[in-house]
Amino acid sequence: MDQAQPHTAATLTGDLRALGVVPGDVLLVHSSVKSLGFVAGGVQAVVEALLSAVGAGGTLVVPTHTSENTDPAGWQNPPVPEHWWPAIRSEAPGFDPARSPSRWVGVLPEAVRTWPGALRSSHPQVSCAALGVRAPEVTAEHALTDSHGERSPIGAVYRLGGKVLLLGCGHDSNTSLHLAERSQASPPMGETGAAIRDADGTSRWATWTDLVTGEDDFDQVGAAFEETGAVAVGRVGSATARLMDQRSLVDFAVDWMARNRHSVDVDVAGA
Template sequence: MKSTEKEVVAQTLAPHTFDSLREALLDLGIRKEDIVLVHSSLSKLGWVVGGAETVVQALKSVAGTIVMPAQSGANSEPSYWQDPPVPASWWPRIRATMPPFSRTSPVRAMGQVVEHFLMDPTVVRSAHPQVSFAAWGTHAETIVERHGLDFGLGADSPLQTLYAREAKVLLLGVDYGNCTCLHWSEAHLPSTPLVRQGASVLVDGKRVWKTFDEYDYDDSDFACLGMDYERQGGFVVKNELGRVVPMRDLCDFGVQWLRKHRTFENFSLDH
């Protein structure tokens, strides 16, 4: 058993099971008619019998449509890499040889629940090479079918469809700092800085390196944003498993909060 697993066991009074997870999700108000954008940390839930598989099965038992961020940040412009950075002399080779994005491209730092979710052949995935979304259930195909290369978390992304369809955001063992939909709020500010990104993709069956415009996203203040949302009367349902918030309400609040709390140096973008 890994040391991290030992720590989880030591901190867990009683293990979660499919039934206990299902009951907790129902207590959070998740129902079959819901579209649910899920963010999760398996280790923060406590010890779960069956691990990520049990979490995914419990989610499927209560929600009609499940969506998870499935970001593959390794397929990106190497000059921006910081964890770790690589020598500039490597950049051309990385751009020339990076495997192209596909349905099975590995996620990076997204957690075991997302990794297991993607193993299901009935789960579909949007086509963005860096910030894709995986979806299962009634509305899965509709949610992932539109995902433009430019501004991957903005108005031409699955987040826009989730916003329009009034999805619920489910935070399992994580806080607002992990809430991907708040990047939608960033994308709807006129002053969010731009970067020129790149990724390896397939075009007519051939691997090519494509460049595109992207926002310079920053989630460092999302936890504060979320706490202010709750303090100022935002709708939220909580229990020991996590919290559920309405995506549209949270994102609209996020736009106003970011306008108030962020400052940029004379930067404007008309997109």
């Protein structure tokens, strides 16, 4: 490690402000905390820096996905024996916003999810957590059949004129591009399932039809968007960070996908 000095919540806040984060922002963050280098106070300091950057009137939003809460019939990483499937479907504890930890989205979302005052949306697979004045609006609606659409936190960030921050990660992690997928004229749809916890504390397996997502071309979409000059690129800590207006990104991606997607291999979430 060749850092001259450790990064701190204060220096990270300064980096975020220099990048273009301003008080009052609704900021959707995708992150690789380890890319920041050594931070005094670790992930807690990173959350404090983000909250300081958006200020008392701002809102921090993170994905708190639970990718293991999907139909085991589609699992590939790794697959499980078919004779296990009925037990997994019947015995898995249903998704609970307060209890179910996020998975495969990094340490920052878990820190935000468990932060005092955090709210979390109700989707059993692709929930989001939020802190700040607009958190109730961001998390209030998350329709089961509209995981990444208008009736989701991603859609709420769009309506609120929010920004996307890629903190040490690329556009392949840019969940807002799924909103562009959902906005296509005829998006691919398929059946999915998850364990859901009802108000009485019991769990049940539910199935529904939703968007079949495909991230294979997200890096291409992001690169094309960056060529327009609409993305601020800079350093936050030791990480390369990208900041962009989410509405501009999504509108660009809707058009890009309509012109360039003809046959895209889709990646159905699995545990």
